[in-house]
Amino acid sequence: MNSVASLPASHPTPAASPAGAGDGRPIIELQAIHKIYALGEEAQVHALRGVDLAITAGSYLAIMGPSGSGKSTLLNLLGCLDRPTAGRYYLGGEDVSQMNDDQLSEVRGRRIGFIFQSYNLIPQLSVLENIQVPLLYQGLDLRAYEDRCVELARLVGLGDRLHHRPNQLSGGQQQRVAIARSLVNDPLMILADEPTGNLDSKTGAEVLDLIDRLNHQGKTIVLVTHDDRVASRAHRVIHMRDGLIDREVINRTAPSVPTPAHA
Amino acid sequence: MLSYQILSTIRLGIKSLLLHKLRSGLTMLGIIFGVCSVIAMLAIGEGASYEAQEAIKKLGSNNILVRSLKPPEASRQQGGGGPGPRGLSLKYGLTYADAARLQQTIPGVKYVVPMRIIRENVRFGRNEVPCQVIGTLPVYTEVTQVDVLRGRFLTDLDELYKNNVCVITAGLARRLFPTEDPMQHSVKIDAFYYRVVGIIQETGKAEQRTQTGPMEGQPLDNNAYIPLSTSRTRFGEVLIRRMAGSIEAEEVQLHQVTVQMEDTAAVQTADPQIRTLLKRFHDQNDYELIVPLELLRQAEATKRRFNIVLGSIAAISLLVGGIGIMNIMLANVTERTREIGVRRALGAKRRDITLQFLVETVVLSVGGGLIGVAVGMLTPVVVSMATDMKTIVTLWSVLVAFGISGAVGIIFGLYPARAAALLDPIEALRHE
Numbered sequence: 001m002n003s004v005a006s007l008p009a010s011h012p013t014p015a016a017s018p019a020g021a022g023d024g025r026p027i028i029e030l031q032a033i034h035k036i037y038a039l040g041e042e043a044q045v046h047a048l049r050g051v052d053l054a055i056t057a058g059s060y061l062a063i064m065g066p067s068g069s070g071k072s073t074l075l076n077l078l079g080c081l082d083r084p085t086a087g088r089y090y091l092g093g094e095d096v097s098q099m100n101d102d103q104l105s106e107v108r109g110r111r112i113g114f115i116f117q118s119y120n121l122i123p124q125l126s127v128l129e130n131i132q133v134p135l136l137y138q139g140l141d142l143r144a145y146e147d148r149c150v151e152l153a154r155l156v157g158l159g160d161r162l163h164h165r166p167n168q169l170s171g172g173q174q175q176r177v178a179i180a181r182s183l184v185n186d187p188l189m190i191l192a193d194e195p196t197g198n199l200d201s202k203t204g205a206e207v208l209d210l211i212d213r214l215n216h217q218g219k220t221i222v223l224v225t226h227d228d229r230v231a232s233r234a235h236r237v238i239h240m241r242d243g244l245i246d247r248e249v250i251n252r253t254a255p256s257v258p259t260p261a262h263a
Numbered sequence: 264m265l266s267y268q269i270l271s272t273i274r275l276g277i278k279s280l281l282l283h284k285l286r287s288g289l290t291m292l293g294i295i296f297g298v299c300s301v302i303a304m305l306a307i308g309e310g311a312s313y314e315a316q317e318a319i320k321k322l323g324s325n326n327i328l329v330r331s332l333k334p335p336e337a338s339r340q341q342g343g344g345g346p347g348p349r350g351l352s353l354k355y356g357l358t359y360a361d362a363a364r365l366q367q368t369i370p371g372v373k374y375v376v377p378m379r380i381i382r383e384n385v386r387f388g389r390n391e392v393p394c395q396v397i398g399t400l401p402v403y404t405e406v407t408q409v410d411v412l413r414g415r416f417l418t419d420l421d422e423l424y425k426n427n428v429c430v431i432t433a434g435l436a437r438r439l440f441p442t443e444d445p446m447q448h449s450v451k452i453d454a455f456y457y458r459v460v461g462i463i464q465e466t467g468k469a470e471q472r473t474q475t476g477p478m479e480g481q482p483l484d485n486n487a488y489i490p491l492s493t494s495r496t497r498f499g500e501v502l503i504r505r506m507a508g509s510i511e512a513e514e515v516q517l518h519q520v521t522v523q524m525e526d527t528a529a530v531q532t533a534d535p536q537i538r539t540l541l542k543r544f545h546d547q548n549d550y551e552l553i554v555p556l557e558l559l560r561q562a563e564a565t566k567r568r569f570n571i572v573l574g575s576i577a578a579i580s581l582l583v584g585g586i587g588i589m590n591i592m593l594a595n596v597t598e599r600t601r602e603i604g605v606r607r608a609l610g611a612k613r614r615d616i617t618l619q620f621l622v623e624t625v626v627l628s629v630g631g632g633l634i635g636v637a638v639g640m641l642t643p644v645v646v647s648m649a650t651d652m653k654t655i656v657t658l659w660s661v662l663v664a665f666g667i668s669g670a671v672g673i674i675f676g677l678y679p680a681r682a683a684a685l686l687d688p689i690e691a692l693r694h695e
Contacts, residue, residue, distance in 0.1 A: 105615075
């Protein structure tokens with residue numbers, strides 16, 4: 001489907017880390033990524049100044065940093081919502097940095113699961129239909145996947161609320177629907193942008209436990225947060241500053257086996 | 264597979280529209296009114312022109328009607344009352360000679376039927392009915408469609424012997440003889456008695472026709488027919504009408520001459536010939552020519568023009584409806600920017616978003632169109648019941664109105680849908 005040459009599995013990168021819980025082969029690789037926003041005639045914002053990053057399958061990565069550090073820009077690029085001004089981005093061996101809009105949509109639909117701070121469920125759809133949305137845009141017959149969607153709803157503890165509307169659910173429940181939705185296309189990576197930002201600490205912890213469990217089952221998680229306690233669950237924490245990776249912490253104390261969810 | 268996706272997109276569109284029921288309903292109203300007014304107006308127009316055309320056809324498309332007309336100068340002189348200029352009766356109109364000349368001169372003439380039409384009360388016992396006493400020839404039945412219900416129509420012998428006989432219409436018979444058999448009796452017209460020899464029925468709804476305008480002198484339901492020669496001898500040439508204290512005397516030989524031609528082609532050539540012929544023998548403008556074929560053509564031309572006007576009105580109302588839809592859809596796009604961002608993040612391509620919003624617009628406009636068709640087909644029925652106007656809902660008007668409503672949806676939906684699709688997913692996701 002994509003003619004861009006695929007990346008050799010053993011491609012060495014400076015930022016490669018041994019902390020990945022998977023087989024050590026990077027599924028995500030950023031090479032000297034620059035992102036420049038043109039604000040007007042002359043003014044430019046150099047949001048990313050050559051970021052190198054490799055993420056291996058099954059890793060649990062947290063990205064931290066003050067606002068203006070390029071954290072959001074990095075997230076948008078990782079999520080294939082935007083293209084880098086310069087540099088290469090290989091996702092699952094495909095160079096996605098030069099893809100056009102339709103191809104990027106395709107990649108987002110197939111390879112990335114999104115979890116947003118404000119859940120972003122579609123209000124007119126039921127829980128089940130919300131979970132099905134990513135499948136819809138892959139041209140699949142939803143009826144064939146209904147069992148899988150029901151299974152996912154059960155996994156996040158909402159098997160009995162399949163036909164509720166988002167506004168009939170609590171914040172924690174909505175976020176769990178969003179997690180189920182992010183899993184439905186069996187993505188390479190789950191991108192979570194402040195997943196607990198709108199939740200109280202108890203429900204936030206429950207949601208994080210759920211994410212921990214997913215990672216434990218082999219899902220690759222990339223999580224953006226301000227919260228040190230949230231970041232502490234990740235195996236690897238990247239701190240951004242002025243468009244570059246400032247420092248990287250390998251978190252040896254992160255629980256290798258997550259505590260069971262209360263829900 | 265594809266149809267399944269389209270179906271689910273339509274279902275999604277309906278769901279999204281139901282989120283704002285009032286707003287969607289109000290938006291639809293524009294289209295509903297547009298479509299409804301197109302169908303209803305065309306139905307009423309169609310009905311009106313159908314009636315007019317039927318009436319004209321009844322005059323006979325092979326016929327040319329020549330009718331006496333009081334010349335405008337004469338009626339001005341008569342304004343002061345009194346019996347015409349210098350105490351004389353006013354003389355105008357067609358003459359027996361005209362009828363004979365028409366018969367002899369004009370090629371392609373089949374029948375010439377002269378008529379004298381006198382308004383007089385017809386009496387039987389204590390019953391008195393105002394009606395038109397028409398003096399005419401037996402060939403009258405060849406030119407006008409009449410059914411002889413009982414007895415016979417006038418004959419050549421009646422004409423020859425100036426018989427005091429009459430043929431009355433079924434309506435007159437009902438009014439004059441509510442309980443008795445008219446065939447056994449004589450009726451009194453003016454000072455003389457006429458034996459009823461036949462009862463006829465004019466075909467069609469003659470009763471509703473007006474007595475003025477181009478239909479004047481045409482068979483009504485209150486008619487008594489007598490031989491032309493009898494009419495000349497019994498009523499004389501000078502007709503005196505007493506009205507409101509004054510006396511009006513006119514000398515009119517014939518009120519109308521109906522010329523029936525061989526075929527419609529002959530009508531066209533005969534029309535100018537008759538005009539020329541009559542002009543030679545009439546120094547005042549005291550007659551008029553009515554060519555039903557011509558009237559029919561005019562009616563059709565009028566109808567065409569009418570349809571163009573209605574079409575324009577309809578187009579404008581649908582345009583306004585379309586702008587309403589576009590307005591709402593633009594507001595919709597702004598309001599649902601976040602949703603669009605989410606969908607884009609979850610893998611929707613630009614064309615998926617375009618399709619989604621286009622389908623919503625089309626659902627709105629086609630839904631409005633369907634309701635409009637239903638209301639539009641119902642309105643003429645109500646109008647017909649309330650006002651006695653004839654209405655005809657034509658299939659093409661329904662199809663055109665419905666088709667336009669669909670087209671409006673697509674045309675006015677494209678821009679908002681495109682605007683939605685071109686949103687930057689990052690911006691859209693950040694939108695509050």
